[in-house]
Amino acid sequence: MTDDQPASRKVGAFDIRVVIAGLIGFYGVVLIVMGFVADTAADRAKTGDxxxxxxxxxxxxxxxxxxxxSARLRPVLIE
Known part of the structure; x- marks a missing residue:
């Protein structure tokens, strides 16, 4: 890197993929917990067991x- 080129840095937590991963992951964990805790025979009958x-x-x-x-392996670089 020379003096006339600005330094590049990663976007990090502000990358939209990180935000999407966090939201989808949170709702996924909630659904997994509900699948174990609130699984009834009536619910299974509605979905074909x-x-x-x-x-x-x-x-x-x-x-x-x-x-x-994806966000970890191919980070977005900003100047």
Whole structure:
């Protein structure tokens, strides 16, 4: 790096992928907890004997992890 080039730095917590990962991950964890705690036979009958909260929560946590990994491996650099 020379004197005429400005230093680059990472956006970090202000990257939109980090915010999205946090929100989706939080709601995913809430759904996983609800899938274990509030799973009733009536709810399973509505969904064809599938624990919809649990599977949706797992999917959301996986998507949140993908966003977080993406933000970590390919950070946005600002000048």
């Amino acid at each position: 599938v624990n919809a909260n649990l599977w949706a929560g797992i999917g959301m946590v996986v998507v949140a992890a993908a966003f977080a990994i």
